[in-house]
Amino acid sequence: MDDYLREIQGKTAHDPYRNINFGSSSLSKRCVWVPGPVIVGAGPSGLAAAACLKEKGVPSLIIERSNCIASLWQLKTYDRLKLHLPKEFCELPLMSFPQDFPTYPSKQQFIQYLEAYARRFEIRPVFNQSVVSAEYEKSLGLWR
Template sequence: MEETVVIIVGAGPAGLATSACLNRLSIPNIVLEREDCYASLWKKRSYDRLKLHLPKQFCHLPYMDFSPNAPTYVPRKGFIYYLDNYVSHFGITPRYL
Protein backbone atom coordinates (compact mmCIF):
# COMPACT_ATOMS: atom_id res chain seq x y z
CA MET A 1 0.00 0.00 0.00
CA GLU A 2 1.23 3.50 -0.83
CA GLU A 3 1.94 5.78 2.15
CA THR A 4 0.39 9.23 1.96
CA VAL A 5 2.28 12.14 3.43
CA VAL A 6 0.60 15.47 4.07
CA ILE A 7 2.50 18.60 3.06
CA ILE A 8 1.82 21.69 5.19
CA VAL A 9 2.96 24.98 3.68
CA GLY A 10 3.97 27.47 6.35
CA ALA A 11 5.16 27.06 9.93
CA GLY A 12 3.06 29.78 11.48
CA PRO A 13 0.63 28.97 14.30
CA ALA A 14 -1.91 27.41 11.89
CA GLY A 15 0.69 25.19 10.23
CA LEU A 16 2.05 24.10 13.61
CA ALA A 17 -1.47 23.31 14.85
CA THR A 18 -2.22 21.29 11.72
CA SER A 19 0.99 19.29 12.14
CA ALA A 20 0.25 18.64 15.83
CA CYS A 21 -3.23 17.33 15.00
CA LEU A 22 -1.87 15.05 12.29
CA ASN A 23 0.93 13.83 14.59
CA ARG A 24 -1.66 12.85 17.21
CA LEU A 25 -3.41 10.77 14.53
CA SER A 26 -0.08 9.24 13.39
CA ILE A 27 -0.50 10.75 9.94
CA PRO A 28 2.92 11.51 8.41
CA ASN A 29 3.36 15.17 7.56
CA ILE A 30 6.02 17.61 6.46
CA VAL A 31 5.93 21.29 7.39
CA LEU A 32 7.65 23.51 4.80
CA GLU A 33 8.75 27.01 5.79
CA ARG A 34 10.55 29.55 3.61
CA GLU A 35 11.98 31.46 6.59
CA ASP A 36 14.74 30.12 8.83
CA CYS A 37 12.45 29.60 11.83
CA TYR A 38 8.85 28.74 12.65
CA ALA A 39 6.44 31.53 13.65
CA SER A 40 8.72 34.01 11.89
CA LEU A 41 6.15 36.82 11.99
CA TRP A 42 6.07 36.58 15.77
CA LYS A 43 9.80 36.02 16.18
CA LYS A 44 11.18 38.48 13.62
CA ARG A 45 8.58 41.02 12.56
CA SER A 46 6.49 41.89 15.59
CA TYR A 47 7.26 44.62 18.07
CA ASP A 48 8.11 43.85 21.69
CA ARG A 49 4.97 45.42 23.19
CA LEU A 50 2.63 43.35 21.01
CA LYS A 51 0.03 41.26 22.86
CA LEU A 52 -2.64 38.88 21.65
CA HIS A 53 -5.77 40.93 20.92
CA LEU A 54 -8.12 38.30 22.32
CA PRO A 55 -8.11 36.63 25.74
CA LYS A 56 -5.89 33.56 25.96
CA GLN A 57 -8.79 31.09 26.12
CA PHE A 58 -9.63 32.02 22.51
CA CYS A 59 -6.03 31.88 21.21
CA HIS A 60 -4.59 28.56 22.33
CA LEU A 61 -3.70 25.93 19.75
CA PRO A 62 -5.31 22.46 19.71
CA TYR A 63 -4.53 20.13 22.62
CA MET A 64 -2.49 22.65 24.62
CA ASP A 65 -3.95 25.45 26.73
CA PHE A 66 -1.94 28.39 27.95
CA SER A 67 -0.55 28.16 31.45
CA PRO A 68 -3.08 29.22 34.11
CA ASN A 69 -0.43 31.73 35.24
CA ALA A 70 -0.28 33.41 31.82
CA PRO A 71 -1.89 36.85 31.67
CA THR A 72 -5.28 37.17 29.99
CA TYR A 73 -3.71 38.98 27.02
CA VAL A 74 -0.50 37.07 26.35
CA PRO A 75 2.47 39.26 25.38
CA ARG A 76 4.67 38.54 22.36
CA LYS A 77 7.45 36.81 24.33
CA GLY A 78 4.93 34.67 26.20
CA PHE A 79 3.32 33.59 22.94
CA ILE A 80 6.70 32.70 21.44
CA TYR A 81 7.51 30.68 24.57
CA TYR A 82 4.14 28.92 24.21
CA LEU A 83 4.86 28.13 20.54
CA ASP A 84 8.34 26.81 21.42
CA ASN A 85 6.78 24.45 23.97
CA TYR A 86 4.07 23.44 21.48
CA VAL A 87 6.61 22.52 18.80
CA SER A 88 8.66 20.54 21.30
CA HIS A 89 5.68 18.77 22.88
CA PHE A 90 4.23 17.60 19.56
CA GLY A 91 7.56 16.77 17.90
CA ILE A 92 7.10 19.20 15.02
CA THR A 93 10.19 19.52 12.83
CA PRO A 94 9.69 22.05 10.03
CA ARG A 95 11.88 21.95 6.96
CA TYR A 96 13.35 25.36 6.15
CA LEU A 97 13.78 26.13 2.47
Protein backbone atom coordinates in the same frame (compact mmCIF):
# COMPACT_ATOMS: atom_id res chain seq x y z
CA MET B 1 1.76 -0.52 6.93
CA ASP B 2 -1.17 1.86 6.69
CA ASP B 3 -3.45 1.45 3.69
CA TYR B 4 -2.92 5.01 2.48
CA LEU B 5 0.86 4.44 2.37
CA ARG B 6 0.41 1.22 0.37
CA GLU B 7 -1.80 3.08 -2.10
CA ILE B 8 0.74 5.88 -2.51
CA GLN B 9 3.62 3.42 -2.96
CA GLY B 10 1.61 1.59 -5.61
CA LYS B 11 0.94 4.82 -7.46
CA THR B 12 4.58 5.89 -7.40
CA ALA B 13 5.67 2.48 -8.72
CA HIS B 14 3.77 3.35 -11.91
CA ASP B 15 4.86 6.99 -12.02
CA PRO B 16 5.94 7.73 -15.62
CA TYR B 17 8.31 10.47 -14.36
CA ARG B 18 9.96 8.38 -11.65
CA ASN B 19 13.02 7.31 -13.62
CA ILE B 20 13.54 10.45 -15.68
CA ASN B 21 16.99 11.95 -15.20
CA PHE B 22 16.57 15.67 -14.75
CA GLY B 23 20.32 16.14 -15.07
CA SER B 24 21.72 19.13 -13.28
CA SER B 25 18.46 21.05 -13.26
CA SER B 26 17.28 22.47 -9.97
CA LEU B 27 14.10 20.41 -10.34
CA SER B 28 15.88 17.14 -9.56
CA LYS B 29 17.31 18.63 -6.37
CA ARG B 30 14.02 20.04 -5.19
CA CYS B 31 11.65 17.09 -5.72
CA VAL B 32 11.41 14.77 -2.74
CA TRP B 33 9.04 12.01 -1.69
CA VAL B 34 6.96 12.88 1.38
CA PRO B 35 4.82 10.12 2.93
CA GLY B 36 2.00 12.40 4.04
CA PRO B 37 0.67 15.96 3.78
CA VAL B 38 3.01 18.88 3.19
CA ILE B 39 2.16 21.89 5.34
CA VAL B 40 3.35 25.24 4.03
CA GLY B 41 4.37 27.53 6.88
CA ALA B 42 5.38 26.97 10.51
CA GLY B 43 3.09 29.58 11.98
CA PRO B 44 0.34 28.80 14.49
CA SER B 45 -1.94 27.22 11.86
CA GLY B 46 0.81 25.05 10.40
CA LEU B 47 1.86 23.86 13.86
CA ALA B 48 -1.75 23.10 14.80
CA ALA B 49 -2.32 21.15 11.58
CA ALA B 50 0.86 19.11 12.12
CA ALA B 51 -0.01 18.35 15.76
CA CYS B 52 -3.55 17.23 14.90
CA LEU B 53 -2.27 15.01 12.09
CA LYS B 54 0.40 13.53 14.36
CA GLU B 55 -2.23 12.84 17.03
CA LYS B 56 -4.12 10.79 14.41
CA GLY B 57 -0.95 8.93 13.37
CA VAL B 58 -0.55 10.76 10.05
CA PRO B 59 3.02 11.87 9.25
CA SER B 60 3.44 15.35 7.78
CA LEU B 61 6.16 17.75 6.74
CA ILE B 62 6.19 21.49 7.45
CA ILE B 63 8.15 23.65 5.03
CA GLU B 64 8.99 27.14 6.34
CA ARG B 65 10.64 29.85 4.25
CA SER B 66 12.19 31.55 7.27
CA ASN B 67 14.64 30.22 9.84
CA CYS B 68 12.22 29.82 12.77
CA ILE B 69 8.69 28.89 13.71
CA ALA B 70 6.13 31.70 13.80
CA SER B 71 8.47 33.91 11.79
CA LEU B 72 5.95 36.73 11.44
CA TRP B 73 5.56 36.83 15.22
CA GLN B 74 9.29 36.63 15.83
CA LEU B 75 10.60 38.88 13.08
CA LYS B 76 7.86 41.25 11.93
CA THR B 77 6.05 42.41 15.08
CA TYR B 78 6.90 45.06 17.63
CA ASP B 79 8.20 43.94 21.02
CA ARG B 80 5.35 45.38 23.11
CA LEU B 81 2.71 43.46 21.16
CA LYS B 82 0.15 41.43 23.13
CA LEU B 83 -2.59 39.14 21.89
CA HIS B 84 -5.70 41.17 21.09
CA LEU B 85 -8.01 38.40 22.29
CA PRO B 86 -8.03 36.54 25.61
CA LYS B 87 -5.70 33.56 25.61
CA GLU B 88 -8.49 30.98 25.67
CA PHE B 89 -9.48 32.11 22.17
CA CYS B 90 -5.91 31.82 20.87
CA GLU B 91 -4.95 28.38 22.15
CA LEU B 92 -3.90 25.78 19.63
CA PRO B 93 -5.61 22.38 19.67
CA LEU B 94 -4.45 19.78 22.19
CA MET B 95 -2.48 22.17 24.45
CA SER B 96 -3.62 25.02 26.68
CA PHE B 97 -1.61 28.09 27.57
CA PRO B 98 0.28 27.83 30.86
CA GLN B 99 -1.90 28.77 33.84
CA ASP B 100 0.48 31.54 34.90
CA PHE B 101 0.20 33.40 31.58
CA PRO B 102 -1.87 36.59 31.75
CA THR B 103 -5.22 36.90 30.00
CA TYR B 104 -3.49 38.72 27.13
CA PRO B 105 -0.07 37.07 26.63
CA SER B 106 2.80 39.16 25.32
CA LYS B 107 4.53 38.52 22.02
CA GLN B 108 7.37 36.75 23.85
CA GLN B 109 4.97 34.58 25.86
CA PHE B 110 3.08 33.60 22.71
CA ILE B 111 6.34 32.66 20.98
CA GLN B 112 7.35 30.61 24.05
CA TYR B 113 3.97 28.85 23.89
CA LEU B 114 4.42 28.05 20.18
CA GLU B 115 7.95 26.74 20.73
CA ALA B 116 6.74 24.57 23.63
CA TYR B 117 3.92 23.33 21.39
CA ALA B 118 6.39 22.32 18.68
CA ARG B 119 8.55 20.51 21.26
CA ARG B 120 5.60 18.70 22.84
CA PHE B 121 4.41 17.32 19.51
CA GLU B 122 7.95 16.83 18.16
CA ILE B 123 7.27 19.09 15.20
CA ARG B 124 10.47 19.77 13.28
CA PRO B 125 9.87 22.04 10.29
CA VAL B 126 12.30 22.22 7.39
CA PHE B 127 13.54 25.81 7.57
CA ASN B 128 14.85 28.15 4.87
CA GLN B 129 12.89 26.42 2.11
CA SER B 130 10.15 27.82 -0.10
CA VAL B 131 7.37 26.06 -1.94
CA VAL B 132 7.54 27.28 -5.52
CA SER B 133 4.63 25.31 -6.93
CA ALA B 134 2.35 22.38 -6.31
CA GLU B 135 0.51 20.57 -9.08
CA TYR B 136 -1.90 17.69 -8.79
CA GLU B 137 -1.03 14.76 -11.06
CA LYS B 138 -4.51 13.42 -11.74
CA SER B 139 -3.36 10.19 -13.39
CA LEU B 140 -1.38 9.23 -10.26
CA GLY B 141 -3.57 10.86 -7.65
CA LEU B 142 -0.51 12.62 -6.22
CA TRP B 143 0.76 16.16 -5.76
CA ARG B 144 4.05 17.24 -7.33
